[in-house]
Amino acid sequence: MSKVKGFTLIELVIVIAILGILAAIAVPKFIDLSSDALDASKKGMSGAVKSSHAIAIADIKGFPTVTQLATYINGEGIAAAATGITVDIDGTSYTVPTFTASNCTGATSAVGDTVQCVGTIP
Numbered sequence: 001m002s003k004v005k006g007f008t009l010i011e012l013v014i015v016i017a018i019l020g021i022l023a024a025i026a027v028p029k030f031i032d033l034s035s036d037a038l039d040a041s042k043k044g045m046s047g048a049v050k051s052s053h054a055i056a057i058a059d060i061k062g063f064p065t066v067t068q069l070a071t072y073i074n075g076e077g078i079a080a081a082a083t084g085i086t087v088d089i090d091g092t093s094y095t096v097p098t099f100t101a102s103n104c105t106g107a108t109s110a111v112g113d114t115v116q117c118v119g120t121i122p
Contacts, residue, residue: 049096067080084098084107097119
């Protein structure tokens, strides 16, 4: 008599149940990645503007205006605005705030204002 090899129905049901539990744990973690990526992009662009501010200070040997600061930042969709530097992230415009005081108070109100401090995108 030959013995038939294979899986029983209960074994298959247990494997499917385990896979369902693992999927239920993993899927929510992947869904939140898009908001994490946007937050990382905002932090990265804020850091790029801060680095460009330091480079501009060294190059000009003084504090740059908002317009001058915008020229030191590499990338597309970057422009000087009255309250800071406007950057484009995935088709949406965000503003990196700039300030006229070194303690990050007194937001700039014109593109000709001197930038002494750069904030982060809220």
